[in-house]
Amino acid sequence: MKTAIVFYSRHHGNTKKLLDAIAEKYPVTLIDATKNPSPDLSGYDAIGFASGIYYSKYHKSVLKIAENIPAGKKIFFLHTYGAKKEGYFKSIEAAVSGKQAEILGGYECFGFNTFGPFKLIGGIAKGHPDSDEISGAVKFYEQLSK
Template identity: 50%
Template sequence: METAILFESYHHGNTKKICDAIGQKYGITLIDARGPIEDLEKYDLIGLASGVAYGKYYKTITDVIRNKLPHNKNVFFIYTCGNPNKDYSMQVKEIAAGKNCTILGVYGCKGYDTYGPLKLIGGINKENPTADEINEAIKFFENILRRCTDE
């Protein structure tokens, strides 16, 4: 099964740490949303991963999802944020649903955050994502793979 994770992770690399761990373990393609975007049509499974600012996925990846995500794909979402008290993937899930994509799951965890006034106090969640959170993300991805191969 051809799999890729399209990601945007530029403040502290929180989301990239998770994507790198999954990519390394499973040898999947990682695509930085801030670089050139290849044709995503060839992928059977596409992860959409981002940091969160102002309660939403970063703008660049949101625009790429809106403009480049093919219709009728299996997708999953990963995000890191300062306060994971809700699902911050709602906007991008709506975009994917509008493209008739099958949403297989969402994984979110804390990430080191120095956005806005948090910079004045040195940020929060400096140790995140932790090794446990990265391992949980890998388990999340393994469950997504199992679901795809069981169908």
């Protein structure tokens, strides 16, 4: 399965840590959504979308690419967040709706967050993603690739 993962990961690189672990073990193409805002995804069997969560949504650069994917692709999602809350997948699922995509699933875990007011208190979710969460992302991808 030829796979690309479109991502946005800044601040502490939480999401990129998950992707680097996956890419170390599996042949995936990582596409930074800010460096390549219009990637050609037509040649990929599966497309992943990965981001930190910003105001309860995936980053706008990832959402924009997701809205323009070719129809009929296998899709999966990964994200990191500072605080656990239901509904983080909604923004990315809405972006790919109407594309006849086969949604394979999603993986989420904590990520160290010092964005906005959290900086004043030294951040939240310190030490995340930890080794278990990173291994969990690799296992998630392993299950998808079978």
